Amino acid sequence: MSEKTPAKPTTLPTETQRSDPNAVASFLKQARALGAGRVAGASKGRLILALDATMSRQPTWDLACALQAEMFDAVGKTGRLEVQLVYFRGFGECRSSKFVSDTGKLKDLMVKIDCRGGHTQIGKVLSHALTETEAQKVNALVYIGDAMEEEVDDLAEKAGRLGLKGVPVFLFQEGHDPSAERAFKEIARLTRGAWFRFDRNAASTLAELLSAIAIYATGGYPALEARGRGADRLLIENMRGRSGS
Template sequence: MNKQDKPLARKEAGRPAEPRSEAGAVDAFVKQAKALRTVSGLARGRLVLALDATMSRQPTWDLACRLQGEMFQAAGKSGKLRVQLVYFRGFGECRASKFVLDTEELTRLMTRIDCRGGRTQIGKVLSHALKENERGKIDALVFIGDAMEENVDELADQAGRLGLRGVPVFVFQEGHDGAAEIALKEIARLSRGAWFRFDRAAAGRLAELLSAIAVYATGGFAALEARGSAGDRLLIEHMGKGR
């Protein structure tokens, strides 16, 4: 079919066909209204943002700080997404902030953190999420890191328990550590989340994905499907692979 052979709009009994352009505009409006209703409705999402703050992450720490701001641009401004910052670094240091609604406050928290040498503590992050979920529903856990130096089976067990409780883990891995990739992908799969590469050269794509996760945390798959951005569709696709 060439451009001139467009299908005719279907007619309803007793009514003339609606112009195709007008019908498309109505469809777009309805889709946008559904997204706004889902994201800005009564639901309140709670998301844990966990960061590896060991020394190897120093080169991209500023990028992570900037992206988290863009992450909540869609859902955060609605005042419906509460975010808790968790980070580990140094010798056994693993800290968690309170849940905040103000994304600028979260940025201030992150910019006060400096990276320090130490081993990974992903197990503490997953354990914390399990305990936090008992106090109040956690809708998603985002983890950004580049290494894994722990017992994989123990991490897998914790990830599986998060999955059973409806807490997907969205992992963004920096670098190409093979052992870490295997473990982090398994954490994402068992928790029914998704794994992505944290690539500083693709900051725009990362921002879209993080924004999609924020939308998911406030309204689930319905909100993603209603908004329908490229990042939303990619997140749905990747989460579907682990289901």
Template sequence: MGNKDPIARTTGGVPRQGKVSADVAAFVSKVAAVARPDAAQDGRLLFALDATMSRQPTWDLACSLQAEMFKAIPKEAALQVQLLYFRGFGECRASKWVADASDLARLMTGIDCRGGNTQIGKVFAHARTEHGKRRINAVVYVGDAIEESVDELAEKAGQLGLFNCPIFLFQEGRDSRVEAAFRDFARLTEGAYARFDAYAPQELAALLRAVAAYASGGRDLLKVQGSGPAQALLAQLPR
């Protein structure tokens, strides 16, 4: 799209929202109703996205759904989110930590997608650095490709696992190599993997709410029964 200063843009390319499956909707409503246990600090979630050119539709989708991450958090709880994205020729940037959906929306709508290769290694390295400063309760990564050494990425994911920093990886598309790698990264960090369809945005919204609830209150906030995509994601978490 060419170099230009970040400006707010519309999300007209977002697919029309479909009806979320009843079981996912019921699950998320139960999550939102569960009281969060006392915590000394706010939960922290690192929200990382591939912002290369092929990701434009998903970036628009994420812009429209980012507020969903805050909806599963009870009023007495709090969640801080940091946006991390990569694009172009070696560009990888992180925002400040924010605790409000509108602040995150302003950050996201000021960014456009550009051509470039994946930089997942930088995402994992940044997560480790931030986690060393103060615990990150969950990392969310959304992407569809890997153009780096899977073995090197697995080593970095394993380091995050040693520091109890789980990664939740959401894949768009059906590249089997990407799926195998994403599942391995999730296993190494005791996180979880899920595939999503950009044309079923409410399914992704439900998953984002579930991960945000986990980041805010841990498994105690998710001790409810359900089925569908959200339950399949949460079933991968360690007991």
């Protein structure tokens, strides 16, 4: 490959240029967000992405595959976020991947999964998250699903234990199943997480929320407050609303 000709030095104007106050404020906010992300220490943020892969989820599976990239993009190329994929489908099948820090690897895993008929296994997902965080801290659990076919009290017990360990669960519900909505909101309350509607017509909003969750996983509330986007503020409001309830 041929070498590029060095660019000529730019001649600076003799008159001092003043920086746009808005640009300065924006830069300082981004710097604070980066610093807040580092406050958590040298260890990487760990996030579990759990998906219902039963047959009813097939229509929006591709959307979930696309949106997961937002979590990595939110923290740039710092490699400070590791994500583990967990999914269930079929007759008692519930599997998990290794934690990865590359969006391409995670998407490769997701596109190989086909949805199959079966009942929900949310309890297994919560139990898995408990096991993982006992071995090494998990900063957040994201769950995307449309149904709930288990005993709510059993799920609540596991959710309460996750809450005690400081693992918030962020639940995205596709559809309007009332049983699922009640259970998902209770899990969010017990873990000090948040519940949102998973609507394919609001893909941009979902992407922004996943981005906010990634920022939280790597830097907590300080990083969210420092970045200060609309989705960041929405997430804070939901989480702190749960905490105070």
